[in-house]
Amino acid sequence: MSRLVVLDTETTGLSAEGGDRIIELGCVELVNRKITGNNLHLYFNPGRDSHPDALRVHGLTTEFLSDKPKFEAMVQDILAYLQGAELIIHNAPFDVGFLNKEFSLLGLPPLTHYVEGITDSLAMAKEMFPGKRNSLDALCSRLDVDNSGRTLHGALLDAELLADVYINMTRGQNALVMPEDDESPQEQETSDALPVLDLRAMVLPVLKANEQELAAHDAVLADLDKSSGGKTIWRIGKDAAQAVT
Template sequence: MSRLIVLDTETTGLSAETGDRVIELGCVELVNRKLTGNNLHLYFNPERDSHPDALRVHGLTTEFLSDKPKFAEKAQEILAYLQGAELIIHNAPFDVGFLNKELEQLGLKPLTSYVEKVTDSLVMAKEMFPGKRNSLDALCSRLEVDNSGRELHGALLDAELLADVYINMTRGQNSLVMLDDAGGSTGAWGGSGVAAIDLRGFKLPVLQANEQELALHTAVLAEIDKASGDKTIWRVWENAK
């Protein structure tokens, strides 16, 4: 079973090393690339005010957070939820750095000690779309993920959006599975034991080329023929008849 947790945090500011704290954690679970609804969403009392710039981003006031639990009260619940999963985080060093600082203050090991691995979706996006803006909003627009409800940053909402973005970015990376003659499943490399998709049930449309496309195709073939001295494979076959 492949278990992914898409994770996002909101914080009081930009620097865990100078005392900023985690104030919201949002986690969305995917099992075999499907949303399960087994999400985790927590607010925390950071025992300090948010920086004005951070407050404008997330809108979580000191008053709102004053009656929320402290991170220490929820740490074991969080680690139990994340245990053994692969984490998907946009700009992972930021969130992981903050969570590591919270765990360090409790005498606990770094986050990577409890999870399978951490994947940075921002790094993925930069590799897929070099030279383009790869913020979460930009990716939602590019990959047609509806983010119309995102007026303020919220950890759970952002994790839900990132889950859709991640699924779209990695679409088509699953192993190709076909049914063999006996009805068993065969992977792209001849392996077995994966869930089968019966491709015989799909009816693919056949699109015929129009006259303009046929003419362009013939012109391209003629150019290739000329460049090869009439030695293209189709000319060899034609002359052999």
């Protein structure tokens, strides 16, 4: 079973080392490249105001966050959810830096200690679309992902959009879909685990036609040549070759 978690954060500002904190975490789970609906979405009280520029981006006011839990109160739930997953993050160094800072304040190991790996979808996009804008909005537009509901940045919404973008970039699928209710887990697993055959190592036998088959072939060609008034391309080519010799 392949478990991916698409992750995004919103923060009070741009500098984790300068004292900015995470205020929102959004995670979308994909199992065998399908959205499961087992998402994680949390708001946190950072104990400080957001920078005005950051506030204009996410719109999460100090008043709204004042009754939300501290990061430390939810950290074990977060680690349990992320445990063993492969993370997909757009501009991963930013989010990972903030998460690592939150962990270090609690005396915990860095994020890589808990997950299988981290893929930066921004780095992927730069390789796929060099010289082009590769923000999440730009990728949504380029890959026909509907982001019309994204008036402000939100961690869960952005993670949902990034999940769709990631699937498009890695397989060309136009949209992610929830598994059908009437499709059993066994059927889902079967449909996702189609065998991939490498035909390059196979040696195919060459079956030569026998005399009867060759004669039948010549008869068909003769009939076609007759119906075209002797203008079939193989007859013209043969006559030209004979004339040269």
